[in-house]
Each structure stands twice: as structure tokens, then as C-alpha cells.
Amino acid sequence: MELVVAAAIGILTMVGIYLLLRAHTFPVILGLTFLSYAVNVFLFAMGRLTIDRPPVISPDAMGYTDPLPQALVLTAIVISFGMTALIVVLALRGYLETGSDRSALDAPRRTDEEGRS
């Protein structure tokens, strides 16, 4: 199981970084989403991989799984979900107002100056 989880995190991160380095906004957003999936699984694994155990310490149970990373993941999911929604809106607005979805800065800044002068 360790190998599967580790490989999954690795592949998600790889895909995320590759997409993040694209010059258009949509792949960048997808890349960020992949990265946030990777980090969520990673955080889970940081509480050690345990299955079929309750997240609470009780005398009846054989053992327990660390509940704290699960709480951290929950917070991280909520935050990354909100952020992704925001950046999608931002990218859409940018596309509608400038007519291009390039995420590079130099181009629009130059056209902005030319437009004014």
C-alpha cells in the first residue's frame, strides 16, 4: 500500500507541476488542483497509513488512527476549494476582458501602456 500511495502522490505532483508551468491560465488552474490533491493525500500519509482503525482512542479498539491529519486535510480541502473557485472566476474575467488566456505578465503590461500612449 505504501508504494501505491507514494506513487500516487508522486504522479499527482508531477502532473501538477507540469501543468503549472504552462503559459495559459486553464492548465495552470488544473495544475494547482492536481497539486492540492497531491498534498491532501500526502497529509493523510503523514499520520501514518492505518486502515480499519477508529480515529479515537478507546479501550475496546485494537488501536487508533491519528485523527489530526484528517482534520488538517479537511481544512486544507475547504481552503483549496475556495481558492480554486476564486482563481477560476479570476481567469474567466481576465479572458473576457483581455481576450487572451495567457498567464504571462509582460504581454498585457506592454499592451496596457501602448493602449494609453
Add this chain to the structure above:
Amino acid sequence: MTPLDHMIILPVILPAMTAAFLVLALRHHLKGQRTVSIVVTALLLGIATFLFAQASDGTVRAYRLGDWPAPYGITLVLDRLSATLLLLTAVLALCVAVYAAGGVDGRGRHFHPLFQFQLMGINGAFLTGDVFNLFVFFEVMLIASYGLMLHGGGPARLKAGFQYVAINLLASVVFLVGVGLIYAVTGTLNMADLAMKVPQVAEADAAVLKAGALLLFLVFATKAALVPLHWWLPATYAGTSAPAAALFMIMTKVGAYAIIRVYGLVFGAGAGPLALAAAPFVIPAALVTLGVGAIGLVGSRTLRDLSAFAVIASMGTLLVAIGLFDTAGLSAGLYYLVHSTLAGAALFLIAGLVQEQRGAASDRLLPAPAMAGETLLGGLFFLAAIALVGLPPLSGFLGKVMILQAAQAAAIWPWIWALILAASLVMTFGFARAGSVLFWASGPASESRAPPALPLAAVVLLLGLTVAWTLAAGPATDGLQLTARQALDRSAYIGAVLGPDVRLATGN
């Protein structure tokens, strides 16, 4: 606990409640929003002053939310360092709120609620005693800052905004990876608990923990605009509105604060095999940052770009001082931090006024018809420039002298001296060029109205505070020395958060 003990949480709760109230009750009343926002920010200044006075007795105060014992519950910690930065935030916020009330806040919607949410995040980041809550408050601060950055709109701002959001989302992911690694090794995220457990980490785990610590450093360096992670800053600060950029001055300082907190306390001098994990990288990177800032400043084509590069240069100087990780360096750094926040914010606000006054020429560094109120604005710009470059007699000069003195302790002090002095020279040239183009080389006056009163008052207030900070240098340095000593003192912090018994047990 007496009611006064609960004051510690007010800098977080008050802006949060105010923001919600502004959105729900005063949605369409800009005047009402302005009044409430300014009154609440003034109230925040009062609270911060009270907390500062409270922290000045030298004890570290821990506030346990819901009285859950540390390290299980959420802890807020008030010491001299966090109290100083809370006070600075409140002062800056009041000036920015007054400036924004001069009309900028009416160009988009919800300026004041976003402003209050941002204050909540910044105050929380300064108060939290927990690495994961630091992440949460970073995010609160960033979500609000995305809104503020885009406030008022425009295609250029949208593009710069996308980059700003993307780089910060990436930084958040890296933050979480760092937090995960640290948790995996130590089993805790409470800073006091970490400070206690990090020195005892098994040798086999030390490498993993160090990887986590350095990943966190990358995140804080991104926030603090340390080279090579500074590329987002010029476009963001130059692309947004003047009051938002002025408020963002404190956001780079949040990065610097986190570096002090995490690498002074948790991975500080007493952290065993991981002592000063980030220290070898800070000063070299800070020196390059200073150089890049100074060169960028000379090459800027607009006053706002110039201001943004001045921020980068000042962050470089500040991090050189912090990177020394000793009392002298840290107290010099804190003096410079307060100065650069006030003077930098003043410069951004002046750039905003110039942009309004010059009409079509905006703030580009090209000859244009003279603007109304040119003498006054020119004088204010001159003062802000002197302060930021670090020429006598203003506080920038004193701050730089203190940093140069403290740097003598470092092995590479000739490099530090040479670069700080050379950068000051280059920056003087850059500011002189900008000032002469903007205020001297102007043609016959065109018709434009006099600068609006409220924003002008905010700029004068900020520059007045810079002057006051210069005059108060003696007592301020004494206080900051105590602050620096306390910030690097692990045992007091651990004792306050985890209880005195723990301190005895570990013998720190």
C-alpha cells in the same frame, strides 16, 4: 482569567465581526462603511496599544481558546514581538483607511469588508502560536488580499492578480507539505511544543524534519519577497490601488515575522542538530534581493514600479539584519522594519496621489504638464525618498547604521557593508531621477484640482510617524533590544505556553 486577559483575541475577532457587519448591514452605504471601518480601526489601535503596554512588562502571555490545554488546543501568544507588530499594523491600517475614505474605496464594491478581513488575517498571523493556524491565518489574509488587490478592476490588474493568486496557491501547497513533514516527525504543530521536541529528534528523522523546515522557509521567503521568489511582488504592488499596496507593506513583514518566529524559536540556536536550519540561506539571498531591488528601482518606468522595487530593496536590508539571528541584528532589523513599513506605505500613497493628479500621464516617469499641488507632493516625495534610501536625518539612516553595526558580527560583513552602501547610492540615483522628472521637468500647468484632503492627511500622518520614529530612536532601540532578546528566548515562550513544569523538565 480576568476579562482583560481576553483582550488578546480581540484583534482577531473585532475585524472579523466588523467585516461581517459591513457586508450584511451596510452593503450599499459607502459612507456608513467608511465611518464604521475607520472607527473600528481606531478602536483596534487602542486595543493594540493596550496589548503593547501589557506585553511591555516582559512576560509572554498565552491565550488558550476554549481553555483547551496546549498543545492540543488553539493557542494565541502575545509577547513583545507580536505586540509591536500588532501596533504597527493598527497604525498603518488607520492611515490606509483614512486614505481610502478619500474616494478610492468607492471604485469597486466591498473595500472596507475586505480590508477588515485582511486585518483579521494579519493580526491572527502575528498572534498565533501554532504552525497550522499560521497557515490558516495566512490564507485568511491572502483571500482578503486577492479581493483588495483586484479592487477597482482593469485588465492589467486582473492579469497581475492571476499571477499573484497562482503563486500564493502554490506557496500554500508547499506550506502544507512542510507542515506535513514536520508533523510526521514530531507529532505536533504547536510552536512551543515543537521548540521542545525538535532538539530531541532522532538522527534518522532529522533529515526529513530539515526538509520540512526548509520548505516552510521557501514559503516565508515567498511572502517576504526574497530573491529568487520575489517576481510576483512588483506586478502585484504596482498593479493594485494605492491603499491596497500600502496595506500590503505589512504583508511582506508577515513573512519576515514568520521567519523570526519559526527560525528564531523552533529551529533557533538551541535546536540541536537542526539549529539555525535556514540561516545559511538568509543573508546571501537577502543581499541579492537588495541588489535586485536597487537595480530594478533605477530601471522603473512608473512611480508605482519604483515604489515596489523600493519595497524589495528594503526587504533585502531587513532580512540581512534578521539573518544574523542574534539580539543586535534582530533589534536593528525590527527598528528598520517599522521604519520601512511606514515610509514604504507613504511612498505608495504618494504614488497614488501623483497618479490621480497627473491625469493622462498617470505616474509614468515622463515629462508632463505640471500638476496642482506639485510643490506639496514633491516635498512629501522628497521626505519619503530620503527615508527609504536611508539618508540622514530620517529613520532609514539610523536603521541602516544599526544594521551595519550589527553585521560586524557576521563573517561576510565586508559584503554586507559594500552591498548596503552601494545599493543606497544606486537608490538615491533612482529616486532623484524619478523626482526630477515628476516634479521639475514639467511643462506649463494644466487644469487639475488640488489634491484631496483626506488622502493627503494620511500621507502627512505616515511621514510624521516616520519623523517621530526617528526622534524616538533612543527609547525605541532600548525597547526593541528587549523584544529581540525575548523573541530568541526559547524557555520563556515554552514556559508560557506549556506551563512552567515543562520548562523544569527539559532544563531549558
